[in-house]
Amino acid sequence: MKKIHSLTILGGGTAGWMCAAYLARHQLNLSVTVIESPSIGRIGVGEGSTPHLQLFMQSLGVQESDWMSECQASYKTGIYFDNWNGDKSSYFHPFFSEMDAKTAEVYFVNANARRRGSEYFDKPNHYFLAAVLADKQQAPLPQSPLPRALEYGYHFDAQKLADWLRKFSLARGVKHIPSTVSEVQHQAREIIALTLESGEQVSSDFYVDASGFNALLIDKALKVPFVSFSDQLLNDAAVAIANDKKDPLPSSTSSIAMPCGWRWQIPLQGRTGHGYVYSSAYVTAEEAEAQLRQAAQLDKGQAKHLSMRVGMMARSVEGNVFAIGLAQSFIEPLEATALMVTGHSIELLNRLLSQQLDYEAINQELSDLVLGIKEYVLAHYATSKRVDTPYWLDAKAAALSLNELDELLTHWRSGGDFDAWLNQHRQQSPYIRPSWYCLLGGMDHRDSSCHMPFEQAPQHIEYAAKVYLNKLSEAHFIAHENALEQLHVCGA
Structure with a gap:
């Protein structure tokens, strides 16, 4: 692959700004531009991570006190799985x-x-x-x-994390274009330019598709096939509702089995996120919302309904496009793996830009990762x-x-x-x-x-x-709430 001097990321959100932040830190001679449409909302319901996010933030050279309070983040030690074998069954899946x-x-x-x-x-x-x-x-x-x-993970407000990563990226020279792409110019297996609503054209040596389920570059333009998992993973929708903060603050996620899927309970510093991942073949969106409100005792809070495309692109990198985030793959957030896959993809992109990997090796590695999940x-x-x-x-x-x-x-x-x-x-x-x-x-x-x-x-x-x-816990660790207060003091 020829030397890449300029790169455009289509799409902001957590995936797009994670990519921009990482490249701004590790590819100092690369010109990076992010095109983020102000009219397209972000998808961010899975507000939990694996320990990979801990390593990712360390790779940016930042401390937890730099970002956690601003993103309403809390610590995550693992997941309680409740009712998966019926009422009152429960076990804990820890990080090791x-x-x-x-x-x-x-x-x-x-x-x-x-x-x-x-x-x-x-x-x-x-x-x-x-x-x-x-x-x-x-x-x-x-x-x-x-x-x-x-090792541990985090719970966080996905919107606030994307905003924090944007500030981090812009402070390090990343260019931000708040606009919507109206046309993609491509020839054979290459993107030539992106035309904005204003008529302006943006052209780069390489492109990252972080456009979400729309997958505008990898799917719509380059026609890479999408491999659906819907025959084996039945859940294709979710409803999310925010509610009051839990007190005392848990340091774990809960995944609780429901009649047509499962619901999550994620504790943040200022609120608790509730959601229900379900199959629309067995329950309507209205019924799912009612089941969630009843099970979690939610009499207030606006519900956010989402549709999910579960599967992966047959190839993550094609021509001069690398797909990340929802544009590349999505599996229901039962094990909070979305950001892990995104982070690993970004690391592989970095190695590709440094000419340490080829397309075939990257596509195979990401395919194996997603299929393993x-x-x-x-x-x-x-x-x-x-x-x-x-x-x-x-x-x-x-x-x-x-x-x-x-x-x-x-x-x-x-x-x-x-x-x-x-x-x-x-x-x-x-x-x-x-x-x-x-x-x-x-x-x-x-x-x-x-x-x-x-x-x-x-x-x-x-x-x-x-x-x-x-x-060990008595000698070395304190209450979750107290640890977060200490971080806030350090950040201030």
């Missing part, structure tokens, strides 16, 4: 760190024993530091040094024991139609060496061993007729693990 290396092994032993026939059912909630912090509503920010770094999200439905609505019956059948996932679950239920199987068959998966154990063990997925010899963790070892993590 090296601090869990020994205590997690206790859980792995018990999870393996359970799937081989043990009557003892244990959950991941007690064996990971992040889970203990969530239970105590503490922030994952240590107040005194730990021997190993702790798809498999993991489907596993939540495939392992659910719910049979109370047609939606749950169909969602399970659709998930199990993914042959690769069916093979993974079959091996888990067989009681065989799951670690060896993962190492052989899922080395490139974005989800590692602890993730699979927490999901499959937390959902108590097993063949109840399986009876094999098993090793159970001794009770004194379990007790020691729990005591150790509780002492």
Whole structure:
């Protein structure tokens, strides 16, 4: 690929401004322009992240006190999954760190024993530091040094984060054009220029398509095929409502199963975000809103309704266009992976601009990433024991139609060496061993007729693990609200 001197990003939002900020920091000789339409609203309902956002913000050279208060951000230790096996079922999916290396092994032993026939059912909630912090509503920010770094995510106001990233980018020389593109000029597999409503033309060596589900460049202009996931992931719509702040402030997200999908509860500094991801084939938008209001006890707040195009572009980079964000792919935000995929895409773009990667390698890596996320999200439905609505019956059948996932679950239920199987068959998966154990063990997925010899963790070892993590939380961590107040003081 020839040397690129100028790049235009079509679309603002979180994805577009993440890209602009990263390039302004890492491609100092590149001229970057963002075209952002003031008439096209931003989509930002999934206000949660994985630890990748922590690393991304560090790559910009900023501190948490620089941005968290301005974006109403709070800390995220992981996700509670409630009612996925029916009423009152619950388990916690933590973010993992090296601090869990020994205590997690206790859980792995018990999870393996359970799937081989043990009557003892244990959950991941007690064996990971992040889970203990969530239970105590503490922030994952240590107040005194730990021997190993702790990974965590954030909850944030997506609109405010995009605005903050825009200010960061403009201060570092990024050009901002608030206008709508009326025409895309292209020839063969190349974008020649973008014509604005004013008639002005913007031309660059390279383009980033961050135009959301519209995918104006990668789809509409270059005709790269879209690969739909709708045959296996049934949810295609969402409704979101903001409500009062939770007190005390949780440091975790909640994902709560509903009759036709699931709802989220995300705590920010100034409000709580509620939403319901559902399938429009089973419930209308009006019915979904009513179900959300009743379940979350929301008698006020304006509802925002969204339609979702679930799937991915067959290729993320084509000609002189790189698609990121919703223009590239979208999977329902069950595991808050959207910004992780966006951030990773931006890192690959940076390497492409530095001529360290080619198109084929990038397309393959991003395809593998998205398909790996798809498999993991489907596993939540495939392992659910719910049979109370047609939606749950169909969602399970659709998930199990993914042959690769069916093979993974079959091996888990067989009681065989799951670690060896993962190492052989899922080395490139974005989800590692602890993730699979927490999901499959937390959902108590097993063949109840399986009876094999098993090793159970001794009770004194379990007790020691729990005591150790509780002492860590008491010695190094404080209440979530207090940690955020300290950040605000540092930022001021």
